[in-house]
Amino acid sequence: xxxxxxxxxxxxxxxxxxxxxxxxxxxxxxxxxxxxxxxxxxxxxxxxxxxxxxxxxxxxxxxxxxxxxxxxxxxxxxxxxxxxxxxxxxxxxxxxxxxxxxxxxxxxxxxxx
Amino acid sequence: xxxxxxxxxxxxxxxxxxxxxxxxxxxxxxxxxxxxxxxxxxxxxxxxxxxxxxxxxxxxxxxxxxxxxxxxxxxxxxxxxxxxxxxxxxxxxxxxxxxxxxxxxxxxxxxxxxxxx
Numbered sequence: 001x002x003x004x005x006x007x008x009x010x011x012x013x014x015x016x017x018x019x020x021x022x023x024x025x026x027x028x029x030x031x032x033x034x035x036x037x038x039x040x041x042x043x044x045x046x047x048x049x050x051x052x053x054x055x056x057x058x059x060x061x062x063x064x065x066x067x068x069x070x071x072x073x074x075x076x077x078x079x080x081x082x083x084x085x086x087x088x089x090x091x092x093x094x095x096x097x098x099x100x101x102x103x104x105x106x107x108x109x110x111x112x113x
Numbered sequence: 114x115x116x117x118x119x120x121x122x123x124x125x126x127x128x129x130x131x132x133x134x135x136x137x138x139x140x141x142x143x144x145x146x147x148x149x150x151x152x153x154x155x156x157x158x159x160x161x162x163x164x165x166x167x168x169x170x171x172x173x174x175x176x177x178x179x180x181x182x183x184x185x186x187x188x189x190x191x192x193x194x195x196x197x198x199x200x201x202x203x204x205x206x207x208x209x210x211x212x213x214x215x216x217x218x219x220x221x222x223x224x225x226x227x228x229x230x
Contacts, residue, residue, distance in 0.1 A: 050214065101163050
């Protein structure tokens with residue numbers, strides 16, 4: 001039981017490049033979330049999904065897209081990376097109807113030059 | 114809109130001292146959950162505790178204790194006899210209400226705790 005895993009752990013991009021971050025969970029959780037963490041700002045919600053095939057915008061969705069084709073996977077895409085997207089990205093999941101505890105992946109540190 | 118305030122940006126203590134991390138929150142929901150997460154230097158987020166808005170009993174787990182006071186909208190975290198391994202950034206978080214659907218977390222900006230040997 002690996003919990004929540006994220007791929008890759010580190011990545012450096014040039015402005016304008018694209019990439020996809022993969023989040024996978026093996027806990028059969030319905031809800032999945034993508035957050036970004038910036039210095040002094042805590043974590044902010046980018047996008048979320050309440051189930052397979054559904055996605056919705058969070059507080060800071062601009063410049064990102066997501067997909068949830070399989071229940072266990074939640075992908076975060078950057079179509080044209082910008083330096084403002086330099087951040088640490090965390091994926092989380094939780095069980096529907098539970099007490100709201102979200103379990104987080106180890107994070108992906110992304111630098112956009 | 115919800116808000117979580119952790120006014121202490123950084124705290125430095127000497128090992129074996131007690132330390133309290135403050136958390137104040139704002140919400141219009143009547144049912145919600147409060148959380149504390151620990152982020153050690155390795156970067157992962159470790160779940161520490163969850164508290165239901167209807168349960169104001171204080172909780173103790175080893176050297177950790179939490180004081181939830183609904184009247185002051187506070188959920189403070191105390192580490193007794195701190196150790197170097199407690200050095201980390203600690204986040205307080207608040208869940209959205211049941212009717213929002215997404216039940217995302219609103220995080221405070223974190224408190225960096227440094228425990229000196």
